[in-house]
Amino acid sequence: QSLDRAGSAGIEVTREERPVPADKVPSDVQLAAFRIVQESLTNIIRHAPGGSARVAIRLDGGQLHIDILDRGPDESATAGPSLGSAPWAGMGLVGMRERAVFLRGNLEAGPGSPGRGWRVSASLPVSHE
DSSP states (O other), rough: OOHHHHHTOOEEEEEEOOOOOGSSHHHHHHHHHHHHHHHHHHHHHHHHOOOOEEEEEEEEEEEEEEEEOOOOOOOOTTOOGGGGTTTTTHHHHHHHHHHHHHTTTTEEEEEEEEEOOOEEEEEEEEEOO
């Protein structure tokens, strides 16, 4: 659903998923993962119009790993407002990080490499032991 919305907004999204059996991932982790991907793609739509993104999800070592890389805006596109231009700037990142921490996971966000675009990476434990 989020990938379809991003595609219809002009963002080219590449998916790199290894099959993740739903019965191996608790519903609260599935929801957090969905929201992290959704918020990341929403930010790309807002701040990198005409750009492209890669979404990678894999289950490894008891962790669900999520990696979203925005490759930056299309140079011919008109940029939306900058992340720091609104009083609520960055609240999406705060919310994503809080979701991860609540589940005893982690989330990092920052510039992509080589200095272009933006990357969001999260690891969420699939066991609540």
